[in-house]
Amino acid sequence: MTISALPTLQQHSDTPDETGLDGEDQAQRAAASAALLRAADAGEAAAAWVRELAGRQREENHARALERAAEAIARASGREVVPGSDGLLAEELGYTLAADVVLGAPHTTGTRPNLYPGERMPLITVCAIAATFPSCVLGDLAAELTALACELTAATEAGRGATAAGDARTRPARRPRTLGCDHADPLDHLAYQNVFDHAAEALEISLHYQDDYSERARAQALHNALAAAGPGIAAAALLRVADDPALGLDPDQWEHLHLIAAELDLRVVEDLGGANGDGLTDPTRPRPA
Incomplete structure (x- = not known):
């Protein structure tokens, strides 16, 4: 449950005459309250x-160190952000968010926490950003806290x-699937059949306009067929790369690969x-062998 810092804000009425707050002051308080909620979330x-x-x-010691860090992150970005305070992070929280987070307890275990490649830097960043939240009360609280909340979300x-990619790498490896090889997937068959139809059409047109069936004529016909099929095969490969959880792609990267695939063969x-x-609507079409 999110522990909000909102109770530390002075409660006020919506009536300016009772509080002495004008519209601008009320807007600033509303912005600060929204920023506090966003930071806590x-x-x-x-x-x-x-x-x-x-x-x-x-290792239990590593687990405890990370559990303490999680609690410190939640506190530092929530109830430790107190408008009107000195903006200093509690000493015990600063210690908890220091090196032990990524080093664990090497003095007792002789090892380091089990972290996947790519997890350590975001972990350090999350702790460092959270530790700065209380100091925002000394400046423009709404603007600074909102900016840091965005950075904390990005780091998370x-x-x-990185966690999703690491988890995917621990699963048994799957054989890469090329278009037309997944006989159990009707959508794969549909895409393959349409690519095949385009290639076959290009091949037949090329052979139709050849004066002979020499080696050169057959090579040209094959070239035309491959040119017709290539974009569709490449598009399917890009989609499967984009959907591979082992890569840990973010939404922007995933969308970029899908856009490239659509440009190749919508x-x-x-x-x-x-x-x-x-x-499955046209069962008369032969499936690829």
């Missing part, structure tokens, strides 16, 4: 990710991406996404 999300890291640890998302993207039917 970002801190809770970051703490939840760090708790997941703690749950992965086999980067950490979760029909294939639509087929694999189910936009052109379920792939």
Whole structure:
């Protein structure tokens, strides 16, 4: 549950005559309240990710260090942000968010926490950003706290991406699937059939206009067929790369690969996404061998 710093703000009425606050002051208080809520939510999300890291640890000391860090992140971004205070982070929280977070308890275990590649930097960043939240009360609270909350969210998302990629790498490796090889997937068959039809059409047209069936004529016909099929095959490969959790792609990267695939062959993207039917509506079409 998010512990909000809002109770530390002085309660006031909406009537300016009773409080002495004009419209601008009320707007500033509203902005500060919204920033406090946003910071607390970002801190809770970051703490939840760090708790997941703690749950992965086999060494109890490492798990405890990460659990303490998660609690410190939530506190530093929530109830420790007190408007009107000196803006200093409590000493015990500063210690908790220091090196032990990534080093764990090497003096007792002789090891370091079990963290996947790419997790350490977001973890350090999350702790460092959270530690700065209380000092925002000394400046423009709404603007600074909002900016830091955005950065904390970005660092948490980067950490979760690294976690997802690491989890995927621990699963048994799957054989890469090329278009037309997944006989159990009707959408794959639909996309393959349309690519095949384009290639076959290009081949037949090329052979039709050849004066002979020499080696050169056959090579030209094959070239035309490959040129017709290439974009669709490449588009399907890009979609499967984008959907591979082992890469840990963020939403922008995933969308970028899907856009490239659509530029190569929009029909294939639509087929694999189910936009052109379920792939089962024409059972007379032969499936690839």
